[in-house]
Amino acid sequence: MGTTTGRTASRPGTSPAEPKYWQLRTALTDALDAEFSVGQVLPDERTLAARFGVARATLRQALDQLELEGRLQRRRGVGTTVAPPRVGVDVSPAGQTWPGAEDDPWTVTGLTAVGAPPAVARALDVPRGTPLSLVGRVLVAAGQPVAIERLYAPPGPRPAAGADEVLAALRDQPLEGQDRSVELGSADAEQSRGLDRLPGSPVLLVTTRYTAAGQVAAVSLATYRADTCRLTFALAGSAAAPVRVGHRP
Amino acid sequence: MGTTTGRTASRPGTSPAEPKYWQLRTALTDALDAEFSVGQVLPDERTLAARFGVARATLRQALDQLELEGRLQRRRGVGTTVAPPRVGVDVSPAGQTWPGAEDDPWTVTGLTAVGAPPAVARALDVPRGTPLSLVGRVLVAAGQPVAIERLYAPPGPRPAAGADEVLAALRDQPLEGQDRSVELGSADAEQSRGLDRLPGSPVLLVTTRYTAAGQVAAVSLATYRADTCRLTFALAGSAAAPVRVGHRP
DNA sequence: TAGTGGTCTAGACCACGCT
DNA sequence: GCGTGGTCTAGACCACTAG
Numbered sequence: 001m002g003t004t005t006g007r008t009a010s011r012p013g014t015s016p017a018e019p020k021y022w023q024l025r026t027a028l029t030d031a032l033d034a035e036f037s038v039g040q041v042l043p044d045e046r047t048l049a050a051r052f053g054v055a056r057a058t059l060r061q062a063l064d065q066l067e068l069e070g071r072l073q074r075r076r077g078v079g080t081t082v083a084p085p086r087v088g089v090d091v092s093p094a095g096q097t098w099p100g101a102e103d104d105p106w107t108v109t110g111l112t113a114v115g116a117p118p119a120v121a122r123a124l125d126v127p128r129g130t131p132l133s134l135v136g137r138v139l140v141a142a143g144q145p146v147a148i149e150r151l152y153a154p155p156g157p158r159p160a161a162g163a164d165e166v167l168a169a170l171r172d173q174p175l176e177g178q179d180r181s182v183e184l185g186s187a188d189a190e191q192s193r194g195l196d197r198l199p200g201s202p203v204l205l206v207t208t209r210y211t212a213a214g215q216v217a218a219v220s221l222a223t224y225r226a227d228t229c230r231l232t233f234a235l236a237g238s239a240a241a242p243v244r245v246g247h248r249p
Numbered sequence: 250m251g252t253t254t255g256r257t258a259s260r261p262g263t264s265p266a267e268p269k270y271w272q273l274r275t276a277l278t279d280a281l282d283a284e285f286s287v288g289q290v291l292p293d294e295r296t297l298a299a300r301f302g303v304a305r306a307t308l309r310q311a312l313d314q315l316e317l318e319g320r321l322q323r324r325r326g327v328g329t330t331v332a333p334p335r336v337g338v339d340v341s342p343a344g345q346t347w348p349g350a351e352d353d354p355w356t357v358t359g360l361t362a363v364g365a366p367p368a369v370a371r372a373l374d375v376p377r378g379t380p381l382s383l384v385g386r387v388l389v390a391a392g393q394p395v396a397i398e399r400l401y402a403p404p405g406p407r408p409a410a411g412a413d414e415v416l417a418a419l420r421d422q423p424l425e426g427q428d429r430s431v432e433l434g435s436a437d438a439e440q441s442r443g444l445d446r447l448p449g450s451p452v453l454l455v456t457t458r459y460t461a462a463g464q465v466a467a468v469s470l471a472t473y474r475a476d477t478c479r480l481t482f483a484l485a486g487s488a489a490a491p492v493r494v495g496h497r498p
Numbered sequence: 499t500a501g502t503g504g505t506c507t508a509g510a511c512c513a514c515g516c517t
Numbered sequence: 518g519c520g521t522g523g524t525c526t527a528g529a530c531c532a533c534t535a536g
Binding site: 065186233 | 267268270271274314317318319335337428429430431432433434435438448449451453475476478479480481482483
Binding site: 294295327329447 | 501502503504
């Protein structure tokens with residue numbers, strides 16, 4: 001890996017043009033493309049910083065970028081490795097189905113009785129604190145947990161009913177529609193634990209509202225690891241161009 | 250705004266539990282919910298850092314989080330303000346239509362003749378460097394540019410044809426399908442200029458492949474500001490539950 | 499020109515995974 | 518224990534905006 005960066009000179013009297021960490025990012029990107037293969041470990045941060053002649057904090061700013069872009073993977077106590085391509089996760093409806101249908105790849109992790117949190121209360125159009133069932137689920141791809149879901153639905157017919165019963169109760173209703181939104185967020189303490197990340201890691205927050213009988217019947221808040229995931233949508237009519245599920249060499 | 254943070258004591262001999270910047274983020278989030286309204290300017294970073302008894306770098310780490318979550322907006326030379334709720338941008342197909350159809354909200358910004366970059370060449374399944382038309386477009390919402398698109402398509406019938414002609418040529422073909430993917434990225438120098446952001450700002454990268462005549466006919470790379478945007482999908486059958494534009498209590 | 503956020507430095511210590 | 522990445526400090530200077 002080269003040591004020279006100087007593509008924007010930033011001599012005294014010249015406009016700095018691009019910040020150092022951005023030049024570093026570019027240099028590292030090129031190096032990754034040219035000289036590194038997936039899974040390979042990079043030199044440690046102190047060494048890299050010295051090699052590029054910058055402070056460690058500046059180098060870290062560049063590595064932060066590359067991690068955000070899914071090019072690098074950093075693990076405390078281990079090192080920094082070249083990340084595999086992002087896993088493509090299909091989030092298209094694949095027909096109008098309730099969660100927990102036939103080929104649903106999610107795994108139930110638990111069931112809790114909760115009062116509707118503000119955001120959920122708003123989406124379900126019920127008063128906040130309304131008793132709800134909270135079904136926890138996790139999505140595993142390529143051997144790693146890539147997403148965590150909190151599914152809020154009306155409580156099952158009996159207390160202490162299993163999560164499967166809650167999902168079955170939903171499936172008993174005709175599903176009229178669903179809408180989804182995707183936005184950037186950061187993992188809270190609980191989520192970061194489930195996703196094997198540190199608190200504050202960038203995540204893609206997917207909110208799904210399921211409607212039945214003319215009203216919102218369930219709300220799902222799914223949190224995807226932004227570093228390792230690519231969300232794919234196979235839209236109507238695209239059967240001729242199936243979306244591939246991600247791969248890891 | 251309160252000064253006390255200490256929810257995880259971190260006394261000597263105690264496990265730090267949560268890093269300071271995370272506690273700060275929580276404290277600031279609560280303060281934003283309780284005591285601030287949209288558009289209000291926060292005290293400057295040096296003042297805030299002093300008030301919380303941390304170094305400015307640590308405070309900035311917390312502010313970075315909040316900006317990533319779309320809660321704050323920072324402008325150099327001006328200050329930090331409370332951000333409005335994210336703008337909901339519909340990215341669902343709204344029927345199978347080519348770009349540039351009737352009610353397409355995008356605005357053409359330019360047309361260039363380019364050779365296919367590697368990523369585009371792969372998606373279109375043509376050799377890299379194949380001559381293509383590159384149509385630049387921008388999406389404006391709430392008075393601000395929220396997304397930039399690069400649309401790659403076969404060159405128009407004549408050289409120097411207008412962007413409209415390139416789009417019209419696409420519309421002449423029957424659209425068989427499209428698929429989309431969403432992932433996290435960072436804005437390059439050019440994009441950051443167009444989106445009025447600094448290089449490296451987090452963006453949502455939406456890739457769309459349009460298929461016609463049994464093959465991919467065009468590829469669109471759209472870059473959305475992750476701080477201000479929420480991508481919404483109105484899925485089939487959800488006509489009864491239109492997606493609202495974002496709100497925050 | 500004053501005040502803001504953005505960049506950068508040179509250190510220190512901590513938490514974690516491995517050996 | 519050792520080496521890794523993660524956190525934190527206390528400064529400095531720069532780029533930009535606005536009065």
